[in-house]
Structures are given as structure tokens and as C-alpha cells.
Amino acid sequence: AVHSQQWAVNNERRTMNNKQNIKYNTPAPARSQSKSGFRVNIRRHTYRNCFLVIGIFGLFIFSSCNMLLHSKKSNLTSREDYDFTYTFLEAERLKMLGNFDEATFLFEKCKKLNNESAIVNYELATLYIQKKDYSKAIDFAKTAIKLNPQNSWYKALLAVLYKQTNEPKKAILVYKELLKTNPNRVDFLYELANLYNYIKKYDDALKYYEAIENNFGVNETVSLEKERIYLVKGNKNKAYNEIQKLIESNPGEVRYYGMLAESYVSDGDFEKASEVYQQMLKIDPNNGLVHLSLSDFYRLNKEYEKSFNELKIAFASTDVEIALKIKMLITFLNFSNESSELKEQSTQLLIILIETYPDNNEPRTLYADFLLKENKTEEAREQLRIVVKNQKSKYIIWEQLLYIESTLNDYEAIYNESSEALEYFPNQPELYYFNGLSAYQLKKYDKVEETLKQGVEIVTDNLPLKANMYSILADVYNKLGKIKESDEAMEQVLKIDKSNKIILNNYSYYLSLRGDSLDKAERMSMLCVELEPNNYTYLDTYAWVLYKENKLQKALEIIEKAYNYGG
Structure with a gap:
């Protein structure tokens, strides 16, 4: 393992020669997000935690042992050389097992045996990263570079550390050094673009983004980052051109048209936006995101009937995530009391969601709440009965259903449903109360006694509920001729109240x-x-x-x- 050849050549697998496989990690343009979410899937960039292709874990992948050949020659005796090699390999083994403290101890021992070993300093740097002691990690990385200034991996580690400690200008200097000896490394180009972007030197950032494009062609995240920069600089035409380039590179990708349309809308150019939306409909007429974006466009243009019609199409499409639809629907429901038209629209959207997602209980639950507010109690009950049939494990739905049944005085239903609910939630005292009360109304006195005796035992801090249970028990005991038990139950109530x-x-x-x-x-x-x-x-x-x-x-x-x- 110590004498494996050409480690540097083997590690060139990290160089990305196929432009289709390039992956970046960059921020999306800083425009306000529309509801359609054409930009939602663009991956975000967090500067301090972005390690990219040459990140920390990537740097751990290659074998340290293979680099021993590239350490400086030392004057170790054969015995010292043996001790050094053995200790190094043992430290490497412990590191692989995750025993970082023991590995650190042995690498420091290696450093004492041979203080001119670059790889030992490199390994110590990586271990102190694990300990989040970045100051020491930087010192060891610098020493590794001093001992072996030609090694790109050591420099790459130092650059990553400077990013981690929020020292972008130092990281830039290191990446520029790396680029001198690795001019075609897209990861280094990208890091420089990203760092200049972070410190708001936009012209320098653009230079490196363009270098990436020149080498690897048009790329979505790079184009969107350039668009954002042009918008910051106030050059809207160049910003639009970046989206146009994406469209030209992939004319069948409707998302790019959506981005362009939203850009026009954001800038108030509704005429151009309308033209782009019509193109989108020709490309993909059934795309729910297109109709959702178009609904937003018509709303901003105060064409409310068209807006709602497009929204209904979007709600019936599975292209739009249900979570987004629910969020929008809740907004409708919050304002539904303001007009009969909004109530009607809310009803239509609820029904569309129920029909589109028949196995999803959330739309039905929202519909039940809506019906209750409209005093349509029996219709709300029917919706909740379907919900508990589909999903028996959600207690709050059972409780809501039982409260509705109680307002309808349907004691047979309360008894049957609370009995079933108790099979799933035997530790919920309210269910015992509902079951006991309904059994009382149905004159099932033995069942009342059985249920409420269990119920009072599991009630803890809800004393009014406990008092109500004892009150029913007292009356039932009296009807059953259990005078002593009846008196005791009433005494329990008076202790509470x-x-x-x-x-x-x-x-x-x-x-x-x-x-x-x-x-x-x-x-x-x-x-x-x-x-x-x-x-x-x-x-x-x-x-x-x-x-x-x-x-x-x-x-x-x-x-x-x-x-x-x-x-």
C-alpha cells in the first residue's frame, strides 16, 4: 500500500471532462419567487459550508499512504524509518475507524519522528477539521504546503479551510495558485467565480463564470447566477439574454420560458410576458406549473376570471405539489368570509383537490372545517367519516368527529365511533367520556359503569372532565341500585368542585x-x-x-x- 504508483494520475478522476456531468452549487437569482416555482428547484449555495468537488470529504478519499513517496527525503535510520511507517499506517487505520483522538496522537508521534513529512501535516490538518479546530488545521495545511509546494491537494485543503473560516480573499489567492498549474479544472474556476460573487466583485465573478461556459458550454446554474449579477448591476437586457441562452440550449424545457416570463412580469412588461406564456402553452399545454404561473400573471394583470380558471387547471394537475396547493387554498379559506364569490371559489378548489387526491386526507379535513364554518354540520360529518375510514391513526380527527356527532345528538354514532376509537387510543380520557355519555343516553348502564370506571383512572390534570365522569357514574349507580357507589361518586365530584x-x-x-x-x-x-x-x-x-x-x-x-x- 505504501508504494502504490502514480497517485496523482489516479486522482485525476476528479477532473470533469464530460460537460454533461458538471454539477455546481450556486445561488439562484435573487428575484422574488413566483408561486409557480420555476426557480424553486435551483440548488442554493451557502458559502461557508460549500465544499464542492474538492470539498473536505473529497480530500479524504485519496489514500494518504500513496503520497509517502512524495515526502521530503529525510535522514532517518532504517529503524526510525520502520517506526515511522508502522506508526503512520496504524494512525491511518485508526482514522479510517473514526478514532480521531488516537489517530491524532499517532500522527503527532510521526511528526516527531520525521518533522519534514508533508503528508503527516496534511493528515493532522484533516483531523483537526474533524475536531472543528480550524486554526490548527490551517497551520498544519500551511506546513504541508511549505514542505511540498507542488502538491495541489494540500493547497486545495487550505482553500477550503479559508472558506470555512470566512476568509474569502485568502481562499481566492490559493485558488488562483491552483489554477496556474491546473488551468482546466472547472471546480477551481467555479470556486473563484463563487468567491468573487460572495465578496461582490461581480466583474471578476463574471470573468470566471464565462470561462466555465467557454470550456464546458451553457449551464443552468451558471447562467442563472450571471442573470442575478446582471440584475444587481442594473443591466436587464443582459439578464434576459442569459435566460434566452438557456432556452436556445434546450428549447423544450418549459421551466426556462417560465423564468423568462416571470422576469418580464417582475419588470412590469406584461406584453412580453404574455407572449412567452403562449409559447409555454404550445410546448406543454398540460403542465400544471405553466397554468399556475399563468394564473398569477392574470391576477397581477387584474384579469381575475381568467386567473381563477387557470388556477383550477393547476389544482387539477399533479405537476404542482399538493403542499403548495394547500398553502394557497388556506389563503383562500382565510378570506372566504369576505364575499360569496370567494366562498364559491374556495368550495370549487376544495372539491378539485379531493377529486385529484382521493387518498389524501388533508383536503377532506380542510373541507370539513370549511363546512362547519358554514354550519353544514352533517356534510362536515360525512367528510370526517371518510377521513377516519382512510386514516384511523390520527386522534384529533376522531375527536373532531365525535364533537360533531354530539352537536347532532347522534348518540348511536357517538357510541359506535368512540368504541372504535378506543381500540386505537386507549389512553385518551375524552374517548371514555364520549363512550360513557353515549352509553348513558342509550340506557346501556352496565357499559357506562365499565367505561367510566376505566376513564376516571386515566384522567390526570383534566379535573372538570373527571368530575363529569363521576357525575354520570353517580346517576348510573343510583339507577342500578348501587347506593353506596353512587354516594361515593358524588363525593368525588364535590371534592373536585x-x-x-x-x-x-x-x-x-x-x-x-x-x-x-x-x-x-x-x-x-x-x-x-x-x-x-x-x-x-x-x-x-x-x-x-x-x-x-x-x-x-x-x-x-x-x-x-x-x-x-x-x-
């Missing part, structure tokens, strides 16, 4: 019927009346308790009040 009027009234009434703890019954009934003095039901109960205590005169006074309040 000592002013619960329904329980105060019912508890006092049940006690009076049995003739038990009449003084306690009187206190609870009196408190209930104090809380709501004009409620004839509570007054009637209070009069009854007083009657059971043989306090007839006071009972008569209270029952007369109840009568006067409508009882």
Missing part, C-alpha cells in the same frame, strides 16, 4: 328520598339555591328536603317561590 349545582341538587334529593342524612341534604340543597336562587328545580328540591324534615312552613314558602319562578 364543591359548588357543582347539579350534584348538590341530585345528592340532596337522593338522600331525602332515602331519609338519610337529612341535615346534610338540607345544607347541600340550601347551598344550591344560594348559588342560583331563581331556579325553580333547585327550589323544588329544597322544599322537598324541608318537607322530609317536617319543616312544613318553610317548605311551603320555598315551594311557592318555585311556583312563582315557573315551576
Whole structure:
């Protein structure tokens, strides 16, 4: 491994001779993005993290061992040379295994054995990059270059480090040095263009972008970067020419026409934009992105009917991502209350999405929300029933459906749907409440007891819900003749809410019927009346308790009040 030949030649695989395989990483033009997204897929460039073809990982690929032959000759004894080689190979092995600290220790030992080894300094630089200690990495890279100034890889690493530490001017100097000995390396040309662009020396950036084009032909990302620069410089005609070049290089690519049309729209030239849109429709009449962009164009031109017609075509096309459609639809829904026309348009778009994506639940969920706001409760219920049939694992949809069923007082549906939902969400206390309440209304008292006994055990911080469960349980226990359990359930409610009027009234009434703890019954009934003095039901109960205590005169006074309040 140590004596493999021609490592530099082998690594020339990195040189890109086939212009169709060139890949760049560059920013898209700094225009405002239209909804059509013709520029959305252009890959973005982040200066500090862009390592490109000669990035950090690329620099790790080639074998360090192969470069040992290119280290400076040293005066090592045969034993020292053996120790150096063995230690180096062991360090290399540890680095490959990801043991960077141990590898660093051994490479530093190699440096002590032979302080004129360029490759050792290079390896230490790469390891300190892993540790994010860029200052040390730069020092070791510089030393490697000093010991072997002809090695392009060492210089490339230093350039990358300067980019990482946001020192673009230093990186430019290194790349220029690299370009002297590698004049046809597109990656170096591109790095220089990108760096000059970053420091806003646009003329220099253009020079290198043009050099790339001269060597490798028209390239989308380079052309778009040139367009952006020309726009910054205020030269719109040259900016348009860059897009025209892309169209000429690939006349069947509708995206380029879209970019040009959007550029014209951005500059207010609607006539030229319209001409380009007509060309786009001829090339690809069924392209949803074309119709979406055209919808935006008509909207800006205040041709609203045409705009909406194009939007409907775009919504029916799978060329446009559903996420974008949903985002646009939500905007429609937010303003739908402002006019009947917007409501109608919102409805049409919702139905188009449901028909286009029958297996996607999001459009149906949005439609259900829309129908609820329009008080079309039964229609909303039908949409949510389809959603839970297709997707049973989303709890919030089950809960929303059950609330709708409760507003419709459809207890049979509540019971069946909450029973099914509990199979998927046994730890959701609200489902126990819905199930218990509906079973109560359907007079399935044994089921109420079974369900709500489980429910009160899993409720934690929702005390009002727990109180409601105990309240239903108390009534059911009373109906089942379980008097002790009924009293205990009502006591639990009063622990949570000592002013619960329904329980105060019912508890006092049940006690009076049995003739038990009449003084306690009187206190609870009196408190209930104090809380709501004009409620004839509570007054009637209070009069009854007083009657059971043989306090007839006071009972008569209270029952007369109840009568006067409508009882």
C-alpha cells in the first residue's frame, strides 16, 4: 500500500471532462419567487459550508499512504524509518475507524519522528477539521504546503479551510495558485467565480463564470447566477439574454420560458410576458406549473376570471405539489368570509383537490372545517367519516368527529365511533367520556359503569372532565341500585368542585328520598339555591328536603317561590 504508483494520475478522476456531468452549487437569482416555482428547484449555495468537488470529504478519499513517496527525503535510520511507517499506517487505520483522538496522537508521534513529512501535516490538518479546530488545521495545511509546494491537494485543503473560516480573499489567492498549474479544472474556476460573487466583485465573478461556459458550454446554474449579477448591476437586457441562452440550449424545457416570463412580469412588461406564456402553452399545454404561473400573471394583470380558471387547471394537475396547493387554498379559506364569490371559489378548489387526491386526507379535513364554518354540520360529518375510514391513526380527527356527532345528538354514532376509537387510543380520557355519555343516553348502564370506571383512572390534570365522569357514574349507580357507589361518586365530584349545582341538587334529593342524612341534604340543597336562587328545580328540591324534615312552613314558602319562578 505504501508504494502504490502514480497517485496523482489516479486522482485525476476528479477532473470533469464530460460537460454533461458538471454539477455546481450556486445561488439562484435573487428575484422574488413566483408561486409557480420555476426557480424553486435551483440548488442554493451557502458559502461557508460549500465544499464542492474538492470539498473536505473529497480530500479524504485519496489514500494518504500513496503520497509517502512524495515526502521530503529525510535522514532517518532504517529503524526510525520502520517506526515511522508502522506508526503512520496504524494512525491511518485508526482514522479510517473514526478514532480521531488516537489517530491524532499517532500522527503527532510521526511528526516527531520525521518533522519534514508533508503528508503527516496534511493528515493532522484533516483531523483537526474533524475536531472543528480550524486554526490548527490551517497551520498544519500551511506546513504541508511549505514542505511540498507542488502538491495541489494540500493547497486545495487550505482553500477550503479559508472558506470555512470566512476568509474569502485568502481562499481566492490559493485558488488562483491552483489554477496556474491546473488551468482546466472547472471546480477551481467555479470556486473563484463563487468567491468573487460572495465578496461582490461581480466583474471578476463574471470573468470566471464565462470561462466555465467557454470550456464546458451553457449551464443552468451558471447562467442563472450571471442573470442575478446582471440584475444587481442594473443591466436587464443582459439578464434576459442569459435566460434566452438557456432556452436556445434546450428549447423544450418549459421551466426556462417560465423564468423568462416571470422576469418580464417582475419588470412590469406584461406584453412580453404574455407572449412567452403562449409559447409555454404550445410546448406543454398540460403542465400544471405553466397554468399556475399563468394564473398569477392574470391576477397581477387584474384579469381575475381568467386567473381563477387557470388556477383550477393547476389544482387539477399533479405537476404542482399538493403542499403548495394547500398553502394557497388556506389563503383562500382565510378570506372566504369576505364575499360569496370567494366562498364559491374556495368550495370549487376544495372539491378539485379531493377529486385529484382521493387518498389524501388533508383536503377532506380542510373541507370539513370549511363546512362547519358554514354550519353544514352533517356534510362536515360525512367528510370526517371518510377521513377516519382512510386514516384511523390520527386522534384529533376522531375527536373532531365525535364533537360533531354530539352537536347532532347522534348518540348511536357517538357510541359506535368512540368504541372504535378506543381500540386505537386507549389512553385518551375524552374517548371514555364520549363512550360513557353515549352509553348513558342509550340506557346501556352496565357499559357506562365499565367505561367510566376505566376513564376516571386515566384522567390526570383534566379535573372538570373527571368530575363529569363521576357525575354520570353517580346517576348510573343510583339507577342500578348501587347506593353506596353512587354516594361515593358524588363525593368525588364535590371534592373536585364543591359548588357543582347539579350534584348538590341530585345528592340532596337522593338522600331525602332515602331519609338519610337529612341535615346534610338540607345544607347541600340550601347551598344550591344560594348559588342560583331563581331556579325553580333547585327550589323544588329544597322544599322537598324541608318537607322530609317536617319543616312544613318553610317548605311551603320555598315551594311557592318555585311556583312563582315557573315551576
